[in-house]
Amino acid sequence: MNEYRVIEIKESVFEDNNKDAAKLRKELKDEGTFLLNLMSSPGAGKTTTLVKTIAELKDQLNIAIMEADIDSDVDAATISNTGTKVIQLHTGGMCHLDADMTRQGIRALDAKHTDLVVLENVGNLVCPAEFDTGSTKNAMILSVPEGDDKPLKYPLMFQISDALVINKIDVLDYFDFDLEACISRVKKLNPNIKIFPVSAKTGEGIKEWANWLLEEVNKAKN
């Protein structure tokens, strides 16, 4: 297990988050760092997906992870077992991260010379969709047990995501989840979104998702 820090991030004092997010995006671009903002409900499998994604990309990219949670350091401990640089951010009860909170994490992580930083946002399909973190791209995970009606109930999250990972497809037979209906609902909200059905548990589909991410990181460098 790598050592890792747990830091308490402070509520932002900036009034204009969109402006601050654009500023952070430029800072990271100048440093050659791609920031992925990864969002989902609690328990959709963000950390497990990350562990598999790290295994797929660690020989091509210099990676670091920020784990945001209300409390605990469970996820940072899991990531540290992969040997990847990781920091645990405690949000002090806040349901999302904005750009300045994200910047506090990146500066504490000391992410210079890192190709890819992934922010694992607080598990929540509502608030994180409303705050630009300064990320280069946004991705979300929807897991099969949550149901295929989630795009109807939480449309904004699906609209602001560049990629959707549909996780836990290994249990499709045990749940009433219509993959085709789900994809068609998502595409109606966001025709350009990339969709990757995966099982982070078995590894199915992880390569396709990781390849997309690698391509995006490389595109952003040029």
Place this chain on the structure above:
Amino acid sequence: MNEYRVIEIKESVFEDNNKDAAKLRKELKDEGTFLLNLMSSPGAGKTTTLVKTIAELKDQLNIAIMEADIDSDVDAATISNTGTKVIQLHTGGMCHLDADMTRQGIRALDAKHTDLVVLENVGNLVCPAEFDTGSTKNAMILSVPEGDDKPLKYPLMFQISDALVINKIDVLDYFDFDLEACISRVKKLNPNIKIFPVSAKTGEGIKEWANWLLEEVNKAKN
């Protein structure tokens, strides 16, 4: 299918939500109505659990349901199929309900002479825990696929709940979910919480949960 209304609720103007929640609790007590605030992550099975709970209690109690969501009327449509009085509340993007928003729903529902009103809160383990809705009791659902570490990450939700339904126990064999470890984490946060392992799909455990709710409704009347 019963007919039902969809209403847009307005953000509250009250500064002191705790005071307003105490006021609503008294209003409901005077009207003989028990309000249950039911919370969970998206897709934990609130609506399916409610459908089974209604089947269990409809001969003993006069029941009405409020379905809160950012968008859609999927859940109100499901409940209306049971013949139960239901209203869909749209929160205008808000991630939780407070007491005044709850009151707007109850008044639009016209819940007088109703023994039990259930507010199905927005799917979210963070924000709803921070706002007293004026409910008589709070209950939450954690589903097996979400993982047994959720009490560590979202402690407040487990602390403010009077009852915890652990749903989807029919798929325990397909997930790494340690029921005993989960219960012990929850009890550490909230020693008095009542815990009901159930499968809303198969009906297992629903009777025990419904009996607890019936007893609480009867206790509150006296």
